[in-house]
Amino acid sequence: MGRVSLATLGTNLLTRPTHGGARPALLAFVLAAAMLGIPAGTAAIPVLAAAQPAAAPVASPATLTVPAAEARLVAQVNADRAAVGLAALRVDSRLSAIARERSGAMAAAGQLSHVQPDGRTALDLVRAAGIIWYAVGETIGWNNYPGLASSLNVVNAGWLSSPEHVAIIRSTDYNYLGVGLAVTAGGDRYWTVIFLRGPDRTAPWAKMLAPAPGSYMILASRRAVRLVTWTWTGNDSPLAALMSGLRSFEVQRRVDGGAWVSVWTSTTRQSWSTSVGLGHRVQVRVRARDKAGNVGPWSSAVGLSA
Numbered sequence: 329m330g331r332v333s334l335a336t337l338g339t340n341l342l343t344r345p346t347h348g349g350a351r352p353a354l355l356a357f358v359l360a361a362a363m364l365g366i367p368a369g370t371a372a373i374p375v376l377a378a379a380q381p382a383a384a385p386v387a388s389p390a391t392l393t394v395p396a397a398e399a400r401l402v403a404q405v406n407a408d409r410a411a412v413g414l415a416a417l418r419v420d421s422r423l424s425a426i427a428r429e430r431s432g433a434m435a436a437a438g439q440l441s442h443v444q445p446d447g448r449t450a451l452d453l454v455r456a457a458g459i460i461w462y463a464v465g466e467t468i469g470w471n472n473y474p475g476l477a478s479s480l481n482v483v484n485a486g487w488l489s490s491p492e493h494v495a496i497i498r499s500t501d502y503n504y505l506g507v508g509l510a511v512t513a514g515g516d517r518y519w520t521v522i523f524l525r526g527p528d529r530t531a532p533w534a535k536m537l538a539p540a541p542g543s544y545m546i547l548a549s550r551r552a553v554r555l556v557t558w559t560w561t562g563n564d565s566p567l568a569a570l571m572s573g574l575r576s577f578e579v580q581r582r583v584d585g586g587a588w589v590s591v592w593t594s595t596t597r598q599s600w601s602t603s604v605g606l607g608h609r610v611q612v613r614v615r616a617r618d619k620a621g622n623v624g625p626w627s628s629a630v631g632l633s634a
Contacts, residue, residue, distance in 0.1 A: 423506025534562030
């Protein structure tokens with residue numbers, strides 16, 4: 329049986345200028361039973377949380393790598409949220425980098441703490457990265473259970489046994505997260521999850537549907553063509569909070585494998601009727617833009633030969 333220690337951010341409220349539906353920023357520090365300094369502008373004293381005992385590990389036949397263990401913890405956090413009807417949080421690679429830095433700093437110092445030896449906190453790292461934030465939370469944990477699967481199960485079970493940790497994991501304030509794990513040579517595992525409420529930076533999606541070919545006809549130029557209706561669909565990608573919504577589509581076509589040419593650079597329509605010349609092949613693709621300016625990838629092209 330290994331040893332376990334946990335810590336979590338609590339419920340300090342910070343106020344700062346915000347925009348776009350922003351709310352007061354959420355940040356507070358709790359380290360076992362010791363209170364840390366209250367950040368300037370804080371309106372409430374941090375809630376204290378003692379380390380919680382963890383449940384026995386659940387065996388896993390798979391040997392996990394560190395990236396795989398991080399990905400599994402993301403899935404577990406979202407499963408814990410789904411269990412109470414909450415939307416999943418999206419991974420933000422910037423937060424993942426910060427979470428890894430936080431875990432690495434704790435591993436190097438051999439200490440579970442919301443304040444690094446250099447005096448910086450998760451919020452300091454978020455600010456230094458230039459990330460726009462309206463709320464920030466952090467949960468951290470340490471154990472030395474053998475195997476990353478067991479370590480992950482233990483730390484997550486420990487968080488779920490603590491009301492302060494659950495309040496962050498199941499908060500409706502956040503829409504993004506990042507997970508970081510550091511493992512020392514002696515087998516200590518330091519886990520960090522950074523939670524953030526920020527602007528929508530998740531791209532929308534779009535896809536082409538199968539074209540609907542119509543009848544052949546002869547144009548006044550005596551050119552034979554086939555009438556075709558192209559249709560597409562798409563939407564903004566789901567976000568737990570501050571989802572901006574779909575704005576428009578961009579549609580392109582190409583003939584006989586040539587260059588892509590824009591049909592519309594911005595449209596809200598979802599169909600287009602045109603003609604394909606006999607003996608030619610036309611392909612069409614689409615991508616979406618949301619109201620925050622995020623642009624999704626081009627869809628797979630669909631084509632039709634007349």
